[in-house]
Amino acid sequence: MDFIRTIVAEDNRTKKWNGEVITRFPPEPNGFLHIGHAKSFCLNFGIAAENEGGRCHLRFDDTNPVKEEARYVESIQEDVRWMGWDWNEHLYYASDYFDQMYGYAVQLINKGLAYVCDLNAEMMREYRGTLTAPGKDSPYRNRSIEESLDLFSRMKEGEFKDGHCVLRGRIDMSSPNLNMRDPVMYRILHAEHHRTGNKWCIYPTYDWAHGLEDSIEGVTHSICTLEFENHRPLYDWYLDKLEVHHPQQIEFARLELTYTVMSKRKLLQLVEEELVKGWDDPRLPTISGMRRRGYSPESIREFCRRIGVNKFNSTIDIALLEHCVREDLNKTSNRVMAVLRPLRVVIDNYPEEQEEWMDAVNNPEEPEAGTRKVPFSKVFYIEQEDFMEDPPKKFFRLAPGREVRLRYAYFVTCTDVVKDDNGQIVELHCSYDPDTRGGNSPDGRKVKSTIHWVSEAHALRAEVRLYDHLFTKEHPEDTAEGEDFKVNLSPESLKTLSDCMIEPCLKDARPLDRFQFERLGYFCVDADTTKEKIVFNRTVTLRDTWAKIQKTGQKK
RNA sequence: UACCCGGUAGUGUAAUGGCAACACUAGAGAUUUUGAUUCUCUCAUUGGAGGUUCGAGUCCUCCCCGGGUAACCA
Numbered sequence: 001m002d003f004i005r006t007i008v009a010e011d012n013r014t015k016k017w018n019g020e021v022i023t024r025f026p027p028e029p030n031g032f033l034h035i036g037h038a039k040s041f042c043l044n045f046g047i048a049a050e051n052e053g054g055r056c057h058l059r060f061d062d063t064n065p066v067k068e069e070a071r072y073v074e075s076i077q078e079d080v081r082w083m084g085w086d087w088n089e090h091l092y093y094a095s096d097y098f099d100q101m102y103g104y105a106v107q108l109i110n111k112g113l114a115y116v117c118d119l120n121a122e123m124m125r126e127y128r129g130t131l132t133a134p135g136k137d138s139p140y141r142n143r144s145i146e147e148s149l150d151l152f153s154r155m156k157e158g159e160f161k162d163g164h165c166v167l168r169g170r171i172d173m174s175s176p177n178l179n180m181r182d183p184v185m186y187r188i189l190h191a192e193h194h195r196t197g198n199k200w201c202i203y204p205t206y207d208w209a210h211g212l213e214d215s216i217e218g219v220t221h222s223i224c225t226l227e228f229e230n231h232r233p234l235y236d237w238y239l240d241k242l243e244v245h246h247p248q249q250i251e252f253a254r255l256e257l258t259y260t261v262m263s264k265r266k267l268l269q270l271v272e273e274e275l276v277k278g279w280d281d282p283r284l285p286t287i288s289g290m291r292r293r294g295y296s297p298e299s300i301r302e303f304c305r306r307i308g309v310n311k312f313n314s315t316i317d318i319a320l321l322e323h324c325v326r327e328d329l330n331k332t333s334n335r336v337m338a339v340l341r342p343l344r345v346v347i348d349n350y351p352e353e354q355e356e357w358m359d360a361v362n363n364p365e366e367p368e369a370g371t372r373k374v375p376f377s378k379v380f381y382i383e384q385e386d387f388m389e390d391p392p393k394k395f396f397r398l399a400p401g402r403e404v405r406l407r408y409a410y411f412v413t414c415t416d417v418v419k420d421d422n423g424q425i426v427e428l429h430c431s432y433d434p435d436t437r438g439g440n441s442p443d444g445r446k447v448k449s450t451i452h453w454v455s456e457a458h459a460l461r462a463e464v465r466l467y468d469h470l471f472t473k474e475h476p477e478d479t480a481e482g483e484d485f486k487v488n489l490s491p492e493s494l495k496t497l498s499d500c501m502i503e504p505c506l507k508d509a510r511p512l513d514r515f516q517f518e519r520l521g522y523f524c525v526d527a528d529t530t531k532e533k534i535v536f537n538r539t540v541t542l543r544d545t546w547a548k549i550q551k552t553g554q555k556k
Numbered sequence: 557u558a559c560c561c562g563g564u565a566g567u568g569u570a571a572u573g574g575c576a577a578c579a580c581u582a583g584a585g586a587u588u589u590u591g592a593u594u595c596u597c598u599c600a601u602u603g604g605a606g607g608u609u610c611g612a613g614u615c616c617u618c619c620c621c622g623g624g625u626a627a628c629c630a
Contacts, residue, residue: 002569028630064629121628131626132558166628176559178626187628206630230560230625251561253623258567264630306579308569312562313623320568320580330593365593396591405589439589450589519590545591 002309017220021054026061029072031264032279032286033079036255042304045085058087065193079287116151118165134174135181158201179234211235219247225254256315259469283470294524294539299328329522334362337452338502338517342381345428350378358408375458386451396448405450411436459501462534466495
């Protein structure tokens with residue numbers, strides 16, 4: 001059990017919150033959700049689900065109209081729901097509390113704990129001091145309560161321009177915690193809000209708003225990321241001074257993954273500079289990108305469960321994520337044969353017009369998935385990399401004079417290699433053994449490998465998009481002076497193959513359908529699919545021992 | 557240089573003061589009509605130095621290292 005669940009369990013035991021467990025996931029609708037957010041909402045919704053009567057609110061922290069948009073509100077709901085979580089009727093918006101927050105601000109002014117300050121942003125920075133030097137009091141700090149009250153209401157009424165003045169908490173300008181040096185509670189922003197329209201021209205800042213949102217909703221455990229640790233004294237201060245329901249803020253480390261970036265700012269940059277194709281580009285760690293790539297919600301949830309929760313920054317090896325998808329897809333995806341880089345093969349001793357429909361198992365891990373028929377004929381395609389004219393010792397696949405098994409079909413032996421004028425192999429000729437139908441040899445002879453194939457006459461054409469890590473470096477932020485993370489973008493993150501051959505059973509495949517292409521990996525139908533052309537995204541390759549052998553061979 | 561937080565295999569997460577465990581990765585082997593899956597095996601004295609204790613990853617002290625913080629962002 002992680003340290004947060006330990007706290008929750010202990011609170012339940014001592015009846016600190018009368019046995020209630022209320023958490024919340026409070027995204028700002030200024031971008032798409034990524035797997036780092038998944039870690040957070042799986043934690044929050046997970047804890048709520050694990051506790052009798054517990055609940056988790058989905059709350060949009062929409063306190064900054066200049067960055068937020070309704071389309072993000074929609075995508076966030078879609079993503080959380082797709083991941084399998086349900087907030088029931090507990091969908092909230094910080095903007096719904098603006099009136100209440102205003103009232104609380106007036107209370108603080110009345111207590112002499114907040115004041116309107118006319119210092120401009122630059123001056124305020126100067127007065128704030130530095131990490132090592134204390135700040136000094138604003139000249140407006142001792143303004144009378146009446147005057148602040150008057151000014152604050154005029155701020156709200158729109159009498160002042162943006163930046164003319166702010167409402168600040170009156171705390172301690174010499175606090176070693178910069179957050180406590182009279183923090184800004186309200187700023188003037190004549191901006192249209194995606195929900196409240198032009199009702200407001202003052203907007204609460206995060207620190208002021210967030211604790212109130214939690215408090216108003218009766219949240220018990222307010223779980224956030226580590227960078228808010230320094231803000232906790234302020235979170236506590238506001239709620240203490242207001243003497244209202246006071247949830248416990250608990251911080252945990254945000255998720256970092258190798259070979260990718262997670263900050264919204266960087267993701268936004270990749271999207272806006274068109275270095276990827278939108279927020280749902282399958283190379284991005286966004287939920288929508290991963291969905292499009294073929295990740296299942298179950299695999300992402302399992303990943304979030306396995307990485308645990310901690311209080312220090314760590315970077316998870318993306319191999320763990322890949323392991324989680326493979327593990328889930330291995331159990332759930334139907335197998336199918338597809339040839340990505342086709343090499344034509346003719347069986348010389350197979351009857352010209354004959355076709356046979358072979359029995360194939362849909363999913364060896366799931367007997368209930370049943371079987372299907374796969375058409376076989378004289379001419380078919382195999383993978384280019386499944387043939388070598390001059391094979392090294394450890395290569396088990398097809399080679400001149402060598403016999404291999406065509407999965408679910410026959411044993412074939414390569415008898416001839418046809419090349420074009422450039423010496424490129426364009427076609428293979430084979431002979432087959434009619435007694436090995438289905439792939440069994442009555443005489444018990446063995447072959448060293450089984451390869452996949454697709455009958456030429458029956459094949460469907462497809463485009464397949466192969467994805468690799470978005471960045472070439474484990475830590476894309478590691479760059480030389482003056483360079484930024486984008487120099488580490490991988491030129492090989494996407495390879496598109498447009499002449500792939502797939503089994504006819506895929507003709508009715510729909511976007512988001514997932515399959516295992518035998519011996520290749522897991523693939524997912526893309527939304528770009530049309531009646532003429534099916535498009536697949538490669539989610540992840542199968543584990544590939546042969547590729548490893550080749551790699552170590554190259555090193556030697 | 558101030559304050560806050562944190563350091564356990566390559567990576568990540570465990571261990572009422574009582575034999576450092578699990579997963580991923582990597583390597584070796586077995587099985588296999590997917591070089592997949594599955595199965596077996598291998599890989600550490602917990603940042604350092606003291607101290608308390610019969611006994612310390614765990615408690616105390618000092619040191620070292622890493623992260624965060626100076627938006628009218630969240």
